[in-house]
Amino acid sequence: SQQGEEDPQALSIQEGENATMNCSYKTSINNLQWYRQNSGRGLVHLILIRSNEREKHSGRLRVTLDTSKKSSSLLITASRAADTASYFCATDTSGYSTLTFGKGTMLLVSP
Amino acid sequence: DAGITQSPRHKVTETGTPVTLRCHQTENHRYMYWYRQDPGHGLRLIHYSYGVKDTDKGEVSDGYSVSRSKTEDFLLTLESATSSQTSVYFCAISGQSGNEQFFGPGTRLTVL
Numbered sequence: 001s002q003q004g005e006e007d008p009q010a011l012s013i014q015e016g017e018n019a020t021m022n023c024s025y026k027t028s029i030n031n032l033q034w035y036r037q038n039s040g041r042g043l044v045h046l047i048l049i050r051s052n053e054r055e056k057h058s059g060r061l062r063v064t065l066d067t068s069k070k071s072s073s074l075l076i077t078a079s080r081a082a083d084t085a086s087y088f089c090a091t092d093t094s095g096y097s098t099l100t101f102g103k104g105t106m107l108l109v110s111p
Numbered sequence: 112d113a114g115i116t117q118s119p120r121h122k123v124t125e126t127g128t129p130v131t132l133r134c135h136q137t138e139n140h141r142y143m144y145w146y147r148q149d150p151g152h153g154l155r156l157i158h159y160s161y162g163v164k165d166t167d168k169g170e171v172s173d174g175y176s177v178s179r180s181k182t183e184d185f186l187l188t189l190e191s192a193t194s195s196q197t198s199v200y201f202c203a204i205s206g207q208s209g210n211e212q213f214f215g216p217g218t219r220l221t222v223l
Contacts, residue, residue: 030209042201042214043154050209088153096161097142097208098169101154 006089006102014110019076021105023089024069030092032065032072033099037086046074046087079109114138117202117215125223130189132218134202136182142205143185144212145169145177147198154201160185192222 007022023032031050035043049056049065049072056063062075076083086106090099114137124130134143142161146154146169156169158177166177174196176188189196199219203212 033211035214042216043203043212045211045213048211090154092209095208096159096167097205097210097212098144098156098159099154099212100156100170101146103151103153 006087006105008105009103010106010108012108012110013079015079015081017079017109019079019083019107019109021074021087021089021107023072023074023102025072025089025091025100026070027091027093029067030094030097032063033090033092034061034063034072034074035088035090035101037088037104039085043088076107079107081109081111083107084109115202115204115213115215117200117218119218120216121219123221123223124192126193127191130192130220130222132187132200132202132220134185134187134204134215136185136204138204138206138213139182140204140206140213141182142208142212143179144203144205145175145185145187146201146203147171147196148201148217149198157187157200192220194222196220197222 033048034046037043060077065072086104088104090101118133144159145157148154155171160166160179178186202215205212
C-alpha cells in the first residue's frame with residue numbers, strides 16, 4: 001500500500017521560480033523524508049523532518065510537516081535547471097527505518 | 112557519496128532462472144534494504160536487514176529471498192525469475208534507526 005502520495009504528479013516551471021510539492025500520508029510516522037532522483041540514477045536524500053518538528057530548512061529547501069493533517073510540503077526556492085528531477089516523499093513508520101515511498105513528483109525547470 | 116555498490120548493474124535473464132543481486136557497503140552501517148522501482152509505483156520495499164543474519168520481509172517480498180552473512184554484503188535472490196520481476200532494484204543503507212538512507216546506483220533487471 002502507498003503511504004505517501006505526492007501532488008502534483010508533474011510540475012513545470014521557469015528558472016528562478018519557486019517549486020512546491022505536497023505529500024499526504026495515512027498513518028502515524030516517526031519521520032518524513034524527501035529524496036531526489038535524477039533520471040536513471042539512485043535516490044539522494046534531501047531532508048528529514050521528525051514527527052515533533054513543524055518546519056525545517058536546508059539551503060534552498062524548506063519542508064513543513066502537519067501531523068494533524070498528515071501532510072508535508074517541500075519548497076524549492078529560486079529553482080535552477082539542475083533541480084530538474086523526480087522528488088519523492090517517504091515515511092518512516094517502523095523501528096527499523098523502513099521507508100514507504102510515494103510515487104513522486106516530476107519537476108522540470110526550464111532555463 | 113556513501114560507499115555502496117550494486118552488482119551487476121544490468122542483467123538480462125530468462126524466465127525460470129535463478130538470479131542473485133549483490134549490495135556491498137563500506138560504511139559499516141547496520142541497516143540494509145532492497146527496493147524495487149516500477150513506473151507508476153514509486154519504490155517498494157522487498158526485504159530489509161537490521162543486522163548480520165537478521166532479516167525481515169517488506170511490502171513485496173513474494174518470490175524473493177535475502178541473506179546477510181556479513182555486515183557489508185546483502186544479497187537478493189530471485190529463486191525462479193518471472194517477467195513481473197523485471198524492474199530496477201535499489202539497495203540502501205542506514206546507520207541508525209530514524210536516520211536517512213543512502214542509495215546505491217541500482218540494478219536494471221530484465222526477465223524475458
